[in-house]
Amino acid sequence: MRKFLAKNAPGYLFLSPWLLGFFFLAIGPIVTSFYLSFTKYDIATPPRFIGIEHYEYMFVWDARFWQSLKVTFAYVFMSVPGTLIFALAVAMLLDRQIRAIGTYRALFYLPSILGGSIAVAILWRQLFSNAGVINSIVELVGFEGPYWLSDPDYSLYTLVILAVWQFGSPMLIFLAGLRAIPQELYEAAEIDAAGPFRKFFAITLPMLAPVVFFNLVLQMIEAFKTFNSAFIISDGRGNPLDSLLFFTLYLYNEAFSFFRMGYASALAWVLLAIIGFFTAIAFATSKYWVHYENERG
């Protein structure tokens, strides 16, 4: 033990800021929320243990819980593929030697820096408002634009578009991946008279699979956790008609608007389980479509 300490103490000392933060600011609250999910806790008075009542209510009685799941899943299944496809397309455009390429890359990355911010969500509200920029353009073309934000049939699309617009970080990762594909493969394919589509599906995509997988997992987790933009655009409540009632937004309102911290903790654990489940699925299926270059077999 003494030997171990003598050898490793300085290392742990340097790690200690991170370790303290991890145990007290991350693990501590996570464990506490697990306990709170089995209690009735109104924030102001001490929690009272009630067993699995919250989980039972959630799955059996709570229509808004199911609505929030519906909204969140619809969002994830639209925004994640949308973002990935768009990011890959832009990355391929930028993967060439043209003048001032660095400037273009910076410009295309810009939305990702701004995208998560409150200011952009507010700007988005203005763009898509009834008399906003988007509808003015739609009108110029000769159509009448919908009420993007107050019509439940359209409201979710504004958020999907906002998500796709923030394609910057997956794009940069794709770009790095594209650079790593050996040019010889393309040259060999060209000699075999492969067209651009064939080259894309036979070389680019398979070679890029690990990067696609990485981006997919990351984007999916991010999409499940979406909160800021939904909060701003839906008046903090999921308006209109719960069409923007994201899971995180519902959780937030249960906790801080309606004093149901215990129930909100239960919701948080369900979200964790959902994200864990889908990440596990992605990993489990990855061996069928993701191949790494150094694999032999």
Next chain:
Amino acid sequence: MTRLNRRKFMSRAAAAAGATAAASSFGLPAFGQEVSRIRHGWWGNPERDRRTFEVIDIFNGKHPNIEVVGETLGFNDYFTRLATQIAGGNMPDCIQQGYGVMQEYVDRGTMIPLTEFVGNTIDISDVDESGLSAGTFNGELYGLTIGANTMATVFNTALVEASGETFDSVTWTYDDLKRVATAISGSTPDGVYGTDDSTADWGAFGVFAGQNGFLSVFSDDGEDMSIDADLIIEYWNMWKEMRDAGATPPGADSAGLAGQADLTVQGVVTGQTAITYAWSNQIVGIQGLMQDKVGAAMRPHLPGGEPGQSVQPSQFICLSRDTVDAEAATTYMNAFIHDPDMTAVLGMERGIPEVSSVRQMLAPTMSEAEATTVEYFDSIQGHVGPLAPPNPAGAREIEEAFERIAVNILLERQSIEDTANQFLQEARGILRRA
């Protein structure tokens, strides 16, 4: 948000220099003493924020031992932040509360009764009886009322005049409203309409329920609703007729405003309509955002004229259980409703003051909007009903549910009957869970 005034700046500069000796030689004994830092949180609007920060500066100038710091937010965010502060044990010392939600906060023990401070730091001898009884919950005084308040119809006088229609601002009816609003829609350019649409307005529905004999929409024990679906259907049909007559903006426009409390989005302020439904203490704030002169009327009546609105406290200033110095905090609270210099700045913005001497002092110095408020207040005497009992826990959630579900009607996605039943079912579920 901390505002640095000259006094604070000097005290901080002095403290930083550690110059206690120098300070006393300037004849400022305060520097040698412990300064109590008191936080005051409120929800508001730009006009209220300006006045309240000014009041805080005045108070700090008069009380070298107390430093009050103001924190302000919009109405909806105020309560969610308060919830996080309750959880964190760091509520402001003095918090603003409203009559509609106060019972819930009292029952959860988040506030300290003021009873023990009365006669010491708090003087209630000249506060109106109505204000005191409204601030009393479970037998104890929990809040000093900042002003008396009642609902109001706020209208753009220029647009109403231009329509050529007139109405009695006290006794008018929903039929009058329909007539005037339709005329305004006709006499204004396209895109400007007579009145805001109250389909998704829980407060306006409460007035309608009152006019139909329901003092509260909740049952006496707070476990059920007192109203039935028919009343809601009647209310929504009435507004549908207004919409069909062209008195209001299209339903989809109004849907986007459901539940938005901000004064800046109300129709009379944005210019989309000429008539908005608000509170009497918001008249000053609305006028502050407008060029045209605003007028005030009662909420419209049913043909029989039964009262549906009441006079109630606009807001309370309360002592939170997280206060760091209850004596300093209550000193500030007392000054907030009594000090002539402070109340002169506050004026009528939070409602008609409930301290008689303050009312008398304000009378000669009123702005036009404040005069409108007082005039309106005087005119409705005898036309208001009794104050409804405090709301049960869950009332705020039910209000949000109403605002959300009513959008179904504005967007014509569900029949009025189905929507009314859906709302009642959800409301009962909320009361059962609360």
